[in-house]
Amino acid sequence: MKKNITFLINPISGGKTKLNFPDLAAKFLNSNIFSPTFVFTDGPGHANEMARGMVNDLTDVVVAVGGDGTINEVASGLQDSEKIMGIIPCGSGNGLARSLGIPLNERNAILRLNKLNCNNIDSAVFNERSFFNMAGIGFDAHISAIFAKNVTRGFKGYVKTAVNEVSNYKCQHYIIEIDGKRITRDAFMISIANSSQFGNNAHISPFASLKDGLLDVVITKPFPLYQFPVLGYRMFSRSAHRSKYIEIIRGKEINIIRDGGGAVHLDGEPCDMPAELKINIKPLSLTVLV
Numbered sequence: 001m002k003k004n005i006t007f008l009i010n011p012i013s014g015g016k017t018k019l020n021f022p023d024l025a026a027k028f029l030n031s032n033i034f035s036p037t038f039v040f041t042d043g044p045g046h047a048n049e050m051a052r053g054m055v056n057d058l059t060d061v062v063v064a065v066g067g068d069g070t071i072n073e074v075a076s077g078l079q080d081s082e083k084i085m086g087i088i089p090c091g092s093g094n095g096l097a098r099s100l101g102i103p104l105n106e107r108n109a110i111l112r113l114n115k116l117n118c119n120n121i122d123s124a125v126f127n128e129r130s131f132f133n134m135a136g137i138g139f140d141a142h143i144s145a146i147f148a149k150n151v152t153r154g155f156k157g158y159v160k161t162a163v164n165e166v167s168n169y170k171c172q173h174y175i176i177e178i179d180g181k182r183i184t185r186d187a188f189m190i191s192i193a194n195s196s197q198f199g200n201n202a203h204i205s206p207f208a209s210l211k212d213g214l215l216d217v218v219i220t221k222p223f224p225l226y227q228f229p230v231l232g233y234r235m236f237s238r239s240a241h242r243s244k245y246i247e248i249i250r251g252k253e254i255n256i257i258r259d260g261g262g263a264v265h266l267d268g269e270p271c272d273m274p275a276e277l278k279i280n281i282k283p284l285s286l287t288v289l290v
Helices: 021-028 046-054 068-078 095-100 106-113 139-147 155-166 225-236
Strands: 003-009 034-040 061-066 084-089 118-126 129-131 134-138 172-178 181-187 189-193 215-220 246-251 253-258 262-266 269-273 276-289
Touching (some): 046 061, 068 084, 068 095, 068 269, 068 276, 084 095, 139 155, 139 189, 139 262, 139 269, 172 246, 181 189
Parallel strands (some): 003 034, 084 276
Antiparallel strands (some): 118 129, 134 189, 134 262, 172 181, 215 246
């Protein structure tokens, strides 16, 4: 029997129109395997609402067509279910898709769905909200909050925002407990890595795995301003772990207390959370076509 596959399409992700996506999918999707349905999302939260509604219907595969935020919404709705998730990456960073080896070209990503190659990956919970690729507090969350308000998206815009903000950003003090072991650190940012990278092949924790049942707590320590481009280079050369300003500790249950509430980011999407943060891993809780 054919599998019922539903594409949840964010029409504005990546700054490109998706109006022709159903025609493209119909052209390259194997019609002997799939019976497709196409739904355009109409705003934040819609993809999550649709995905949750499909957990108990006849849909077999739900495909997120969009950026990291859309992927997070769909994955959050499908995790811990028997449904299969697909990804057509159309965002500015595409961190999870890159980590899974999913082609960034839409045509090739559609063709990859035809292989029906499923894999189970870990997810994580951050104060009762899910993330699948990367979460963080500190500077990267600060930049995500500013970047979300920008009309112009894309990698260059993100870098420009970071460069403009770094000289005025103040490091914060954190109490961090990882699997029962407590440490204190002053930090520029703390990244909780399920995969190795933020997106755009910027690897903050090069050996992080989506399938090891662990999260990498990456503490970026205070550094002199002239080291900022050096740290950037290290991320793109997959050598961040070699920097004396980077400390990586793996664990399953993480508690963080900071000086006050404020911005965090979950898969690049900013939100406000209180001073006390609780993060834990959910091993192999999402089935993805890769």
